[in-house]
Amino acid sequence: MRYELLLAGGELLDPGQGIRDTVDIAFAAGKVAAVEKQIPPSEAERVIDVSGRLVTPGLIDFHAHVYWWGKRIAINPDQVCPRTGVTTVVDGGSAGSATFAGLREYAKQAQTRILCFVHLSAIGLAYSHNVPELVPMDYASPKGAARVAELYKDMVLGIKVRLGERAVARENELQALRLAKETGVAAKVPIMVHIGNSATTMPEILSVLERGDIITHCFTGRANGILDQQGRVLPEVWQAVERGVIFDVGYGHTASHQVAKAALEQGFLPDVLSTDLTNVPPMIDLPAVTTTFLAYGLSLEEVLRRVTVIPARLIGKEGMLGTLRVGAIGDTAVFDLIAGEFRLKDNFDNVVTAGHRITPVLTVKDGKIIWEGGQK
Numbered sequence: 001m002r003y004e005l006l007l008a009g010g011e012l013l014d015p016g017q018g019i020r021d022t023v024d025i026a027f028a029a030g031k032v033a034a035v036e037k038q039i040p041p042s043e044a045e046r047v048i049d050v051s052g053r054l055v056t057p058g059l060i061d062f063h064a065h066v067y068w069w070g071k072r073i074a075i076n077p078d079q080v081c082p083r084t085g086v087t088t089v090v091d092g093g094s095a096g097s098a099t100f101a102g103l104r105e106y107a108k109q110a111q112t113r114i115l116c117f118v119h120l121s122a123i124g125l126a127y128s129h130n131v132p133e134l135v136p137m138d139y140a141s142p143k144g145a146a147r148v149a150e151l152y153k154d155m156v157l158g159i160k161v162r163l164g165e166r167a168v169a170r171e172n173e174l175q176a177l178r179l180a181k182e183t184g185v186a187a188k189v190p191i192m193v194h195i196g197n198s199a200t201t202m203p204e205i206l207s208v209l210e211r212g213d214i215i216t217h218c219f220t221g222r223a224n225g226i227l228d229q230q231g232r233v234l235p236e237v238w239q240a241v242e243r244g245v246i247f248d249v250g251y252g253h254t255a256s257h258q259v260a261k262a263a264l265e266q267g268f269l270p271d272v273l274s275t276d277l278t279n280v281p282p283m284i285d286l287p288a289v290t291t292t293f294l295a296y297g298l299s300l301e302e303v304l305r306r307v308t309v310i311p312a313r314l315i316g317k318e319g320m321l322g323t324l325r326v327g328a329i330g331d332t333a334v335f336d337l338i339a340g341e342f343r344l345k346d347n348f349d350n351v352v353t354a355g356h357r358i359t360p361v362l363t364v365k366d367g368k369i370i371w372e373g374g375q376k
């Protein structure tokens with residue numbers, strides 16, 4: 001038989017290719033083998049009817065914490081990602097240079113594809129829920145982080161640093177940010193900066209960042225976010241957008257509906273939607289984050305673009321992940337768009353109501369089914 005798996009009759013939405021159409025998709029040898037109006041079922045070993053359902057490229061969660069066994073509040077990616085349509089996850093700095101080897105070994109045996117940012121702090125975020133990772137600053141290891149980033153380019157995307165009192169002493173914030181930036185420059189990788197409740201202002205933070213560097217938690221409702229006192233997007237934020245700084249949602253425990261809605265109304269669209277998922281409730285997974293953005297008024301296409309083609313480009317896998325073009329890696333997710341009234345609470349007890357909920361049904365990675373929910 002030509003194909004191992006055939007998903008028949010679903011509505012493919014592939015923002016990277018600008019496709020929204022009812023098609024059959026076939027997989028062989030781990031790859032997308034055919035995308036056609038009709039593929040004969042006799043040519044596939046297994047055929048799944050996904051008519052009436054939404055088919056997307058496998059989702060990419062650009063910011064989560066998946067160093068199971070190495071970070072106290074990490075999630076086990078293989079328990080969470082497959083059942084949420086996520087086939088690739090980026091760990092947001094759980095590992096530092098002293099603990100990276102464990103994450104690398106863990107990633108080798110995990111079903112979920114794991115990439116990461118390595119933390120400026122040598123111990124990463126192993127115990128950061130309780131103790132700041134850069135107190136004392138002796139934990140900063142620019143050389144270690146640069147070495148890991150250079151040696152393991154296949155896995156490490158950049159350098160992570162967190163600002164705010166739970167990460168670093170106020171008086172050392174700017175030093176930590178600059179050290180991270182110098183490390184990124186030395187290793188020729190971007191940095192990812194966690195914002196919210198920092199002593200450093202947004203303009204000061206952004207003055208350090210260049211094209212490709214990433215602000216995460218861009219819709220934080222805590223101090224020193226992207227809005228001014230009047231709720232306007234700061235001019236420095238627009239300038240950063242202009243020069244190619246990336247804004248990642250990292251929804252987690254800091255996102256605010258109020259900040260998100262104010263920014264979106266002014267035309268500020270984040271580049272990436274991600275979860276910042278840990279095992280601390282409420283665990284807002286990627287389908288929940290995307291549903292929240294539907295509630296904010298983004299189109300399904302705008303939402304899916306930010307969990308497929310854009311993060312694929314940021315992880316250097318454009319054309320291979322985050323797309324269902326023929327020849328790409330065979331990662332796909334099937335969802336039901338369930339109509340109803342879904343109340344979604346943010347971290348400040350504000351509520352938005354979504355008219356549709358994105359509900360995972362089936363996940364395929366490397367051409368193989370890794371999770372099956374409620375098939376017809």
Ligand SMILES: [Zn+2]
Binds near residue numbers: 063064
């Ligand atoms: Zn995080």
